[in-house]
Amino acid sequence: MRVGGRAVLVVLLAATLASGFSTVLAHQAVRASGGETATWRLAVLNTSFWYGWALLALPLGLLSKRLRIDRSPRLAVPIHIVAVLTAAAAHLAIQTTAQVGVLWHSLALEHPEAALANDWVAEWLRVFPIELTQLIDWELVTGAGIVGLVHAVFYYRETQQRALREAQLETRLVEAQLQTLQHQLHPHFLFNTLHAISTLMHRDVSAAERMLVRLGDLLRITLDTAARPEVRLSEEIEFLEKYVQIEQVRLGDRLTTLFDIETDVLDAAVPTLILQPIVENAIEHGIAPLGVPGRLTVSAKRDGEMLVMTVGDSGPGPSERVMASLFSGIGLSNTRARLTHQFGAHYRFEFTHRPGGFAVLIAIPFRRDAAGALSAFVA
Numbered sequence: 001m002r003v004g005g006r007a008v009l010v011v012l013l014a015a016t017l018a019s020g021f022s023t024v025l026a027h028q029a030v031r032a033s034g035g036e037t038a039t040w041r042l043a044v045l046n047t048s049f050w051y052g053w054a055l056l057a058l059p060l061g062l063l064s065k066r067l068r069i070d071r072s073p074r075l076a077v078p079i080h081i082v083a084v085l086t087a088a089a090a091h092l093a094i095q096t097t098a099q100v101g102v103l104w105h106s107l108a109l110e111h112p113e114a115a116l117a118n119d120w121v122a123e124w125l126r127v128f129p130i131e132l133t134q135l136i137d138w139e140l141v142t143g144a145g146i147v148g149l150v151h152a153v154f155y156y157r158e159t160q161q162r163a164l165r166e167a168q169l170e171t172r173l174v175e176a177q178l179q180t181l182q183h184q185l186h187p188h189f190l191f192n193t194l195h196a197i198s199t200l201m202h203r204d205v206s207a208a209e210r211m212l213v214r215l216g217d218l219l220r221i222t223l224d225t226a227a228r229p230e231v232r233l234s235e236e237i238e239f240l241e242k243y244v245q246i247e248q249v250r251l252g253d254r255l256t257t258l259f260d261i262e263t264d265v266l267d268a269a270v271p272t273l274i275l276q277p278i279v280e281n282a283i284e285h286g287i288a289p290l291g292v293p294g295r296l297t298v299s300a301k302r303d304g305e306m307l308v309m310t311v312g313d314s315g316p317g318p319s320e321r322v323m324a325s326l327f328s329g330i331g332l333s334n335t336r337a338r339l340t341h342q343f344g345a346h347y348r349f350e351f352t353h354r355p356g357g358f359a360v361l362i363a364i365p366f367r368r369d370a371a372g373a374l375s376a377f378v379a
Contacts, residue, residue: 008058015054022046041102048098056087057146064150080147087146088139089132096128193218196250211249218242229342232369233300233307234266240279240298247283255287260299268300268307269369271342277335278311278360286315286358295357306348307366310359317358339364 023046063083069076100123193215200208221239237259244257279298287294295314300307339347339362348363 007061011054011057015050019043019047019050022050044102045095045098048094052091052094053142053146056091056143057150060084060087060143060146061150064147065154068154069151070155084140084143084147087143088136091139091143092131092136093128096124096131099131100124100127190219193246196246200250207249211246214242214246214249218246228272230269230369231272232266233261233268233270233309236270236272236275237261237266237298237300239273240275243276243279244283244296251283251288254291254293255283255296256293257296258298260297262301265300265302265307265366267368268302269367270307270309270364271338274335274338274362275309275311277332278362281332282311282313282315282358282360286313286317290315302366303363305366306363308361308363310361312354312357312359314357317353335362 023043026042026046060083063080067076067079069080193211197208197211197215200211218239221235221242241259244255248255248257275298279296282296287296297312298310299312300309302308336349339349343364346365348361350361352359352361
């Protein structure tokens with residue numbers, strides 16, 4: 001049903017309820033004062049009052065919709081004044097008709113001959129000016145109140161629609177910012193990988209070729225997920241495995257890896273490439289410079305309503321100078337920015353020195369990805 005149809009039904013329902021309620025009150029007031037009158041007469045008078053305004057509210061509402069005071073006050077104000085005056089006079093005419101009709105019907109029941117001789121039109125013309133002088137101020141207030149109420153409803157709807165549009169624009173802005181941050185990561189790790197390949201070309205051509213093949217696999221996964229702000233954790237882990245394989249070609253036995261991922265979080269939704277910069281920094285700063293075998297650990301588990309992901313390495317951890325450079329670099333600064341954009345204050349991004357290494361922790365609200373079924377994970 002259209003909004004206009006609902007509005008008509010609401011107005012008519014309100015008039016019906018008000019008519020019934022005021023009729024009951026009038027009947028009780030008459031009885032309390034010791035008088036007597038037929039209930040149907042009270043019902044006619046109260047129904048004419050409320051239904052009269054209900055019917056007049058419809059044209060007043062349509063006029064308010066088409067001619068808003070806030071949009072064209074010079075034209076709208078005088079027209080609405082005339083409309084309220086006309087509606088008030090029309091409502092008094094409806095009430096006068098109901099009153100004279102009830103009196104005429106009562107007279108016809110009690111004195112049929114007198115009713116036939118009574119001039120109904122003359123009686124109406126006698127009563128209407130009296131009603132007009134006594135009640136016109138109340139009728140004007142009611143008519144103006146209807147116009148004001150209709151305008152208030154329109155203002156409220158426009159405010160709600162404006163708030164919805166602003167929320168949608170803000171959401172699209174955040175999505176655009178997230179995509180910009182995410183797209184900055186692609187050339188970042190691609191440049192680093194190509195630099196590693198160029199270095200290998202001078203030492204081990206076959207290793208460089210293997211690295212290029214695995215880079216192709218990595219780029220395929222990247223293209224599949226480039227337009228998605230979120231992926232399942234299982235997809236993120238698959239990407240990391242491909243990336244670590246490339247690094248193992250470069251570092252050989254100096255790099256061993258362990259993925260410790262709980263099965264029940266594999267279908268959790270995570271921001272795309274959220275762990276790659278952290279893994280890259282762990283290898284570049286925690287393992288590669290040492291010249292001795294190192295260990296990379298990636299773990300994920302659920303802790304209440306949070307998904308906790310940790311990337312650790314067996315290195316001594318960065319110095320204060322290196323730590324500062326990590327925050328100023330593209331990878332980790334973008335990671336923090338993406339987390340803030342997507343989760344506000346509802347996340348953790350922590351660095352921890354621990355016995356035998358250094359770890360970075362990311363905790364985000366746990367939410368299962370509904371895009372597809374759980375994919376198999378092979379450690």
